Amino acid sequence: MKALRCNAFGPIDALRVEDIPAPVPSAGQVLVDVHAASINFPDALMVQGLYQVKPPLPFTPGAELAGVVCAVGDGVAHVKVGDRVACSTGTGAFAEQAAVDASRVIPLPDGMDYAAGASFVLVYGTSLHALQTIGRLRAGETLLVLGAAGGVGIAAIEIAKTLGARVIAAASSDEKRALARRAGADETVDYTQPEWRREVERLTDGNGVDVVYDAVGGQYAEPALRATAWRGRYLVVGFAAGEIPKLPLNLALLKERAILGVFWGAAMAREPRQLLADLQQLAGWFKAGKVKPPVTEQVPLAGAADAIARLAERRAMGKIVVLPRG
Ligand SMILES: NC(=O)c1ccc[n+]([C@@H]2O[C@H](COP(=O)([O-])OP(=O)(O)OC[C@H]3O[C@@H](n4cnc5c(N)ncnc54)[C@H](OP(=O)(O)O)[C@@H]3O)[C@@H](O)[C@H]2O)c1
Known part of the structure; x- marks a missing residue:
């Protein structure tokens, strides 16, 4: 073969x-x-x-x-x-x-x-596990997705919308931001612009977002953590930018933020029943036209x-x- x-x-x-x-x-x-x-x-x-x-x-x-x-x-x-x-x-x-x-x-x-x-399986499984099980994203909350037009990013947008959240999608080009909007993002930001964190704050009336989905890391991680609200949750999903960021832990203390790791492959090995149940939930959402x-x-x-x-x-x-x- x-x-x-x-x-x-x-x-x-x-x-x-x-x-x-x-x-x-x-x-x-x-x-x-x-x-x-x-x-x-x-x-x-x-x-x-x-x-x-x-x-x-x-x-x-x-x-x-x-x-x-x-x-x-x-x-x-x-x-x-x-x-x-x-x-x-x-x-x-x-x-x-x-x-x-x-x-x-x-x-x-x-x-x-x-x-x-x-x-x-992999991208939607990862994003549902991240948002539902680890991040406990709730209806009415605001989610910021970094690398929003990538594989796990688009899945995160669609899943967050299905869970009833508002989504701010960060991506590097007009074309990528347009794809994120088509997937359901409510707003988009260009995170290659130096003031992009201010834009996220403006979009949340100065409060910041409830949950960050970070599959990119690098230079985007710290501004994203700073743009997280009181008791917000910051999901560490990946490092597509190449650099594993080192974050000042006072940012966690100051707003009682939680920094949470996500490792779908390891979770699948440890808790296969839960992760297979997630995939059944996603299959139902596919049939209902909520994820594509x-x-x-x-x-x-x-x-x-x-x-x-x-x-x-x-x-x-x-x-x-x-x-x-x-
Ligand atoms: N934790 C887990 O369980 C888990 C599971 C699956 C994947 N992951 C991780 O999630 C990350 C994304 O995976 P994916 O398959 O969705 O990748 P992808 O489709 O390539 O999306 C990654 C996004 O990262 C952004 N990016 C920023 N800087 C980049 C750079 N220097 N080079 C390439 N991309 C860059 C790009 O968007 P912009 O151009 O808009 O910035 C791109 O759309 C990877 O790090 C992967 O290892 C983790």
């Missing part, structure tokens, strides 16, 4: 499409014909050896997919050949076939195509490395989907 291969940690343009043997599902796994796989920021970090997880080399990147089950390993009862499924995989999704743990597979919701299914994975582009396997590079260089928005079967 064809797969995108990382033979050594290094530049993204060293990734190659190669012919390799198809994986064989072991006990508890299923083999999936991959119809779509989406690109996530960690893919770019992982192939460069910059992610917290370093898979043994060589490996196939790709962290979420949708497709059809074509074989099942021993002991798998709840998934069968022919099922349309979606799954977060960690690695292995940018290939014609992938062997995945059956316990992580969900049925593709009715009406969801493969491209949307490949853009659903923002597929902006679809590329063949041969275009995957270039697309990963564009995402790493801040030149992508929404979700880019790879179609390993052409």
Whole structure:
């Protein structure tokens, strides 16, 4: 089968499409014909050896997919050949076939195509876990989303609107802010402007926001924490800007703010029932038209490395989907 291969940690343009043997599902796994796989920021970090997880080399990147089950390993009862499924995989999704743990597979919701299914589990699962379980976002509260036009960012906007919150979306270009508005953001700010925190304060009558969803970090983190209201919650989701910020803890004390970490993959391993229940809730919201994975582009396997590079260089928005079967 064809797969995108990382033979050594290094530049993204060293990734190659190669012919390799198809994986064989072991006990508890299923083999999936991959119809779509989406690109996530960690893919770019992982192939460069910059992610917290370093898979043994060589490996196939790709962290979420949708497709059809074509074989099942021993002991798998709840998934069968022919099922349309979606799954977060960690690695292995940018290939014609992938062997995945059956316990992580969900049925593709009715009406969801493969491209949307490949853009659903990881980003929407992360954002629901962050906002509902960790951030306890409530109806009527105001949420600030940093990197709002990215994969987890758009999911955060749609989920927050479904929970009844008001959303201020921060993004770096007109095009990205327009995408955030289409996803439901009530207001947008250009956080590349030096006075952007003042704009957030103006939009909240000087009170600040109740919750910050920060998937970007770097220079944006401290102004965002400062723009958080009394007893606000600041969600640490990711560091797409590259730098892990160091925040003055007096900012937590002064307004009884809470700084809360979010790690969906680790939570999924520790509390799979809760996280799978989240995905069921999201599937219901999809069917009700409340969330819609923002597929902006679809590329063949041969275009995957270039697309990963564009995402790493801040030149992508929404979700880019790879179609390993052409
Ligand atoms: N904690 C968890 O469980 C969890 C789960 C999934 C993902 N994540 C993390 O969440 C972050 C976002 O992931 P994603 O897949 O949504 O990524 P994405 O689609 O690429 O979105 C990231 C956004 O970050 C912004 N950004 C700011 N500075 C950037 C830079 N120097 N390079 C690239 N982007 C920059 C970009 O928006 P602007 O151009 O508008 O600034 C971009 O839209 C990553 O750090 C990822 O590791 C965490």
